[in-house]
Amino acid sequence: MPSIDTITLADCAALIFAPDGHCFDQMTTLARNLGFGHVLDYTRLNAVPPRTLPFFLIHNGIADHLKQRLLRGLRSTDELRRKYAPIICLIPQGPRHQMVPQVEMGFDEVLFLSDPIAEIGKALTAQLGRELLYIESPQYFGPDRRRLERVSRGDPRRVPGGTEHRRIQVVRDPQHGIRASYVS
Numbered sequence: 758m759p760s761i762d763t764i765t766l767a768d769c770a771a772l773i774f775a776p777d778g779h780c781f782d783q784m785t786t787l788a789r790n791l792g793f794g795h796v797l798d799y800t801r802l803n804a805v806p807p808r809t810l811p812f813f814l815i816h817n818g819i820a821d822h823l824k825q826r827l828l829r830g831l832r833s834t835d836e837l838r839r840k841y842a843p844i845i846c847l848i849p850q851g852p853r854h855q856m857v858p859q860v861e862m863g864f865d866e867v868l869f870l871s872d873p874i875a876e877i878g879k880a881l882t883a884q885l886g887r888e889l890l891y892i893e894s895p896q897y898f899g900p901d902r903r904r905l906e907r908v909s910r911g912d913p914r915r916v917p918g919g920t921e922h923r924r925i926q927v928v929r930d931p932q933h934g935i936r937a938s939y940v941s
Contacts, residue, residue: 764882764885764886764930764931765792765882765931766791766792766793766794766812766878766881766882766931767792767793767794767931768794768808768809768810768931768932769793769794769795769809769810769811769812769885769931770793770794770795770796770797770805770806770809770810770811770812771784771785771788771791771793771795771796771797771811771812771814772797772798772799772801772802772805772811772812772813772814773785773788773796773797773798773799773814773816774799774813774814774815774816774819774827775816775818775819776816776818776819777818780816780818781798783870784814784816784847784870787847787870787874787877788814790874791874791877791878791881792878793812794809795809799813808934809931810838810842810885810929810930810931810934810935811838811839811842812842812843812844812845812881812884813827813831813842813843813844813845814845814847815827815844815845815846815847815864816846816847817846817847817848817849817855817859818849821858821862824846824859824862825862827844828844828862828863828864828899831844832863832898832899833898837934837935837937838934838935840937841891841927841929841935841937842929842935843865843866843881843884843885843929844863844864844865845864845865845866845867845868845881845884846859846862846864846866846867846868847867847868847869847870848867848868848869848870849869849870849871850869850870850871851869851871853869855867860902861902863897863898863899863900863902864899864900865884865889865899865900866880866881866883866884868880868881884929885929885930885931886928886929886930887928888926888927888928889901889926889927889928889929890924890925890926890927890940891924891925891926891927891937892922892923892924892925893922893923893924893925894921894922894923895921897922901924923939924939924940924941925937925938925939925940926938926939926940
């Protein structure tokens with residue numbers, strides 16, 4: 758596996774979901790500036806070369822119910838390249854609290870288009886070449902959302918025992934594909 762420091766977005770495709778032409782153009786320019794090897798409208802998913810890792814870049818202007826349907830559709834497929842693909846929500850600008858509902862929805866990352874391009878690039882490449890934890894439960898399938906927990910583990914308001922779930926270790930490598938395995 759390549760070093761995390763040498764992984765780039767050049768072997769990845771950005772599939773853009775935008776509410777209008779202006780947002781699409783803005784996101785396409787961003788994806789090209791970030792160095793994605795392919796930048797396509799989401800309707801061209803089948804045009805992504807077979808060994809290319811797709812990133813789904815979804816503009817926050819898409820209605821929530823459509824974002825949820827998209828997340829469920831991608832995560833329910835048997836094709837690893839789609840099921841565990843990075844699904845990123847892009848919000849035009851702050852305030853930062855706008856991120857919380859999107860992370861709770863199941864996006865791998867939520868970023869602001871107004872952030873510096875180097876910061877966005879670093880967040881996207883952090884989705885590659887390292888172990889990421891996914892959770893599968895009756896109500897949710899996606900990245901571990903505990904990074905947003907508002908209630909500490911020792912707080913009496915916390916529900917004891919939690920819910921039944923399975924943990925999945927995911928590694929996305931643009932050159933070798935996606936590996937996913939259940940962990941205890």
